[in-house]
Amino acid sequence: AQSVSQHNHHVILSEAASLELGCNYSYGGTVNLFWYVQYPGQHLQLLLKYFSGDPLVKGIKGFEAEFIKSKFSFNLRKPSVQWSDTAEYFCAVNGGNQGGKLIFGQGTELSVKP
Amino acid sequence: KAGVTQTPRYLIKTRGQQVTLSCSPISGHRSVSWYQQTPGQGLQFLFEYFSETQRNKGNFPGRFSGRQFSNSRSEMNVSTLELGDSALYLCASSRDRVAYGYTFGSGTRLTVV
Numbered sequence: 328a329q330s331v332s333q334h335n336h337h338v339i340l341s342e343a344a345s346l347e348l349g350c351n352y353s354y355g356g357t358v359n360l361f362w363y364v365q366y367p368g369q370h371l372q373l374l375l376k377y378f379s380g381d382p383l384v385k386g387i388k389g390f391e392a393e394f395i396k397s398k399f400s401f402n403l404r405k406p407s408v409q410w411s412d413t414a415e416y417f418c419a420v421n422g423g424n425q426g427g428k429l430i431f432g433q434g435t436e437l438s439v440k441p
Numbered sequence: 442k443a444g445v446t447q448t449p450r451y452l453i454k455t456r457g458q459q460v461t462l463s464c465s466p467i468s469g470h471r472s473v474s475w476y477q478q479t480p481g482q483g484l485q486f487l488f489e490y491f492s493e494t495q496r497n498k499g500n501f502p503g504r505f506s507g508r509q510f511s512n513s514r515s516e517m518n519v520s521t522l523e524l525g526d527s528a529l530y531l532c533a534s535s536r537d538r539v540a541y542g543y544t545f546g547s548g549t550r551l552t553v554v
Contacts, residue, residue, distance in 0.1 A: 361542065370444075371531065371545040417484065427474050427538045428497045431484035 329354045331420050333432035340408055341440050348403040348435050350418030357423030360401040362392055365434075366414040374416075377401065388412070410441045443467065445534050445546035453552045459520040462549045466513050466534030472496075473515040474543060475507060478529040487530075490515055491538060522553045 334349035352358065362374040375386025382394040392403045401418060418432040446465040454460050466473050474497075475487040486499040490509035507517040513534070519526055529550050533543035 363545075370547040371533075373542045373544070376542050419484075426496045427472050427489040427491065427535060427543070428486050428499070429474070429476075429484075429533075429543065430486065431476075433483045 329420060329422060329425075329430045331418055331430050331432035333416075333418055333435050335435045336433070337436045337438070339438045339440065342410055343407050344439075346403070346405040346408045346412070346437070348416055348418075348437070350401045350403065350432060352399050352401065352418075352420040352430075354399075354420060354422050359421040359423065360392070360394060361419040361421070361429065362386065362390070362401075362403050363417045363419060363431075364414045365417065371417065374403070408437075408439050410439045413437060413439045445532055445544055447530075447532050447546040447549050449549060450547065451550045451552075453554060454522050455554055456522055456524060458522050459518060460522060460551060461516055461518045462530055462532075462551070464515045464517075464532030464534075464546060466515070466532075467544055470534035470536050470544070471513050472535040472538045472543075473509055473513065474533045474535075475515070475517050476531040476533065477501075478531055478548070479527075484531070487517065489538075496538075519551075524553050527551060527553045 330353045332351045360377040363371045377384045377394045385391045415434045417434045419429040448463045472491045474489040489497040493509045504520045509515045529548040531548045533545045535543045
């Protein structure tokens with residue numbers, strides 16, 4: 328069965344620190360990969376997505392993610408976080424033959440201290 | 442442009458009752474998916490509709506059902522409510538299933554008492 332694992336439940340960083348949030352998935356076939364962010368009191372927003380091509384994808388607000396097929400990973404990175412990045416981050420996987428079904432990880436809560 | 446609109450925003454129901462939630466997708470979006478979000482289980486896929494047809498269904502009991510209308514608006518229904526159905530129900534729409542990514546609504550917070 329498909330599954331997504333996010334290693335960190337809660338990450339606390341100071342402003343300007345670098346961020347890396349881990350995401351591993353379990354699925355045997357072609358996958359599409361997503362990172363969503365949920366700011367406090369707001370709805371889920373798409374940060375970035377990977378379908379094919381360059382495994383390093385860039386998203387909004389300076390975020391990027393790298394797809395490493397051999398490791399079944401899609402880690403999210405940002406070189407320098409800001410207080411406004413405080414939010415919950417969700418990794419999601421869609422199997423190539425799964426239509427619109429997204430399997431989400433449990434989420435990582437990021438707190439950035441000013 | 443207008444986002445995904447879900448109504449109502451909040452709902453309180455009693456065990457045993459039924460409830461209908463509504464979702465209006467972004468104009469031009471034909472795919473609508475529903476998710477249940479709870480602190481314990483996270484985000485779980487309920488079902489996906491495209492062109493008025495259910496294309497995918499998650500592992501939820503038959504009490505959970507949905508439909509999509511010709512204008513792409515979607516409703517989901519939960520019958521015989523249980524306390525465990527208390528959750529945030531999210532609707533997401535996409536232009537053409539997965540390819541463009543899904544835009545989520547703010548959700549309907551359902552509380553079953």
